[in-house]
Amino acid sequence: MNNSLIQKYNVPGPRYTSYPTVPYWNEADFTYQDWITTFKKSFSESNAQEGISLYIHLPFCESLCTFCGCNKRITKNHSVESPYIQAVLKEWRLYSNLLNEKPIIKEIHLGGGTPTFFSTKNLEDLINGIFAYATKAPDYEFSFEGHPNNTTYQHLQKLYDLGFRRVSFGVQDYSEKVQKAIHREQAFHNVAKVTFWAREIGYTSIGHDIIFGLPFQKTEDVVDTIEKTKSLQPDRLAFYSYAHVPWIKGNGQRGFKDEDIPKDQEKRILYQVGKELLLKNGYHEIGMDHFALETDTLYQSFKNGQLHRNFMGYSSSKTKLMIGLGVSSISDSWYSFAQNEKNIDDYYQLLEWDKLPIFRGHLLSDEDLVIRKHILNLMCRFETYWDTNTTYFKEVREILGQLKEMQQDGILIIKENGIQVTDKGKAFVRNICMAFDLHLKRKAPETALFSMTV
Template sequence: MKVSLTQKYNVPGPRYTSYPTVPYWNEADFNDLKWVASLQKSFVESNSENGISLYLHLPFCESMCTFCGCNKRITKNHSVEETYIKALLKEWSLYCKLLPEKPLIKEIHLGGGTPTFFSKNNLEHLINGIFSYANKAENYEFSFEGHPNNTTYEQLQKLYNLGFRRVSFGVQDYASKVQKAINRIQPFHNVAKVTFWAKEIGYTSIGHDIIFGLPFQTIEDVVDTIEKTNSLKPDRLAFYSYAHVPWIKGNGQRGFDEKNLPRDDEKRKLYEIGKTLLSKNGYHEIGMDHFALSTDTLYKASLNNKLHRNFMGYSASKTQLMIGLGVSSISDSWYSFAQNTKSLEDYYQLLEWDKLPISKGHVLSEEDLIVRKHILNLTCQLETSWNHTEGYFDELPQVLKSLDEMEKDQLIVIEANKLKITVAGRPFVRNVCMAFDLHLKRKSPETNLFSMTV
């Protein structure tokens, strides 16, 4: 029996929101002093020119969605809001004391968890607290994730008044059997309501997140979800492959049997059908798993080779320094990564002691920095290049040799000093990145670490 390309290349692999990926961080060579030194270096190099980014992790959810692998705390007790915001602002104040001047903030993203778990007044208190230590950069872009079931008109209006112009709503799928399996009961009416509210208020980029490969999901389900999505015409879409990683403690992905999941070619067909429908309705495929209308900044950035990718996902602009605030957040100075503790209790305790709540990190080597640029190029522009002085590293010939099979399958084109991913190769971007991933090549994982690539 002939093996399809999907079957051939569908292997466990990283999602490449960073390089090196978190499991390959050299924690032994990392400490808080090294992180602060890299933070200050990056700040001096970039703040006055471009500003910095902030990611704020708001971990609370009222119920567990069984497709989710994010760090979250399930509770219906909203009294936790004030304590957590106080801690976030304490962490931010500790960072600002380390910086030589007032930061300019180019990007803010509120992620989670469920950011709209928080009341409009507490969200206002949080953002005003951030700007008591900082200024807004020119052409700033503030965004947040909203749950259609609990996002209110008042929250949308309040965040708009605070400068937010981009919002993404988690949709996943509209089929009732799928929603029941992933414990995300969410009628189309709720999504339509918050989408129309956001348009009415004036948000310039409204996004929907949908997922293919969910339990019990069929072609008919994807077609119905895409058609409903097209009727609302969000500006951009994330069309993610479901990452089945049930070995991660506490992620809730044991709420259904694995035999209920579409696999390999069956799963990939869901994406291809969705992509075709989106294309017919004016959406352009961007990077990995993303689509946007021609009027959206994400599409314009992709045309101008300005697309960037980090722990917040794809962005229309690049900042060198991103500070992550909140439990489990990851910061990126370009030269180093630092991740906060995943324990909410430890997070509070470390801040009580006036310590940055960092649990681990990685200082990038010169080799890491070169490979990181290649992986960013591949995930954002679908090509990368090198010469004798820039972009070259000792193991590049072996990396290119390892891609022979992908070139024979016409998934990539390798020229004298350039590699391009073809249209047929777009489903396998992560596989191409894995060939460049020297940490992965030198030490294959001995246990389950990653979801499947396709």
């Protein structure tokens, strides 16, 4: 990777799990009723055709991992489980009461926190409680995140019996020095054990999450981690860039010094070495930061142009409506976003008042909807076009000026009424999306908001 390109494009930038990104939501003009209205509209348009998605946030962890930016609550007190499950089910009932027909659920993802913090009994109560007010789509896909240190055979078997066929295990890195720095110490045999269990039980898609750019991480650490990963043959991999944003994540990311973190060319080498090893071992690059074997549905949906991206990450199928349940979860009706209270006590209080626990959101404008399509296309297909009335926007000519410079740098190709990202450009897809981000162009952030793009 050309060092001058890294220096040129290594700037703070969004990861585009949504457009507009959360810092640019127009919260002042958003109302609770806006969310209810767009939620009902999206449901009526999509439930029968494609179903809906549920993201359920399970925030509890027994220990703090210092690389993590998720909303979590650290505790070893497992008596918190049942009250939280009941609160999530109360939230789901409030949504169900707004509808005149049963929701058809196509996707469920359990995220965290640590979903496997919860007992199998409480997880069973959660899923059965959801389907007391819903039905499964014929092609449903349920997934969850498992911590290798506390995911038991019973967890895997129970969730499989409840319909889950995809599981993702957080690996990060196998170096003991790196693990100690990020407070995520787990032996390789723990990951191997849960991976073999999942395969034995019948899970059809097993994923591992790996991070590059962690404190003290060296090239040999990435090589060792991927070689060990190769021996387990997960169906898909997330190969993430570590986002060092201590101004957001507080003291949890200050267990090491800034100079301990690989930067710029050093960090990009970690990515290049890792990517080359993954490609050599039969994995295909899917969207941003993701790789999959040809047999996995993520690869198949990418090849078919059906890959989708939302607050749950990449998905092999698209639903217009995604409801986020649980503290801090974000919902997406396509026409608006709504985020739940981040503080668990505030979340509980609103539910006691029979109110959806929403504290902010954004109603998408017509312009937002057009730009959102382009950014989704770039993140999911590495190309986008503005050749129809629903994809053209007046700022196209202005953006082409910036895109021409990127074309000269070899990271994209400008075509008639569109662009295509090159293989070299895939590493800079966030920068390409930033060229389309009209909110970011009109008001550059005055303080640190985003992680570096490289």
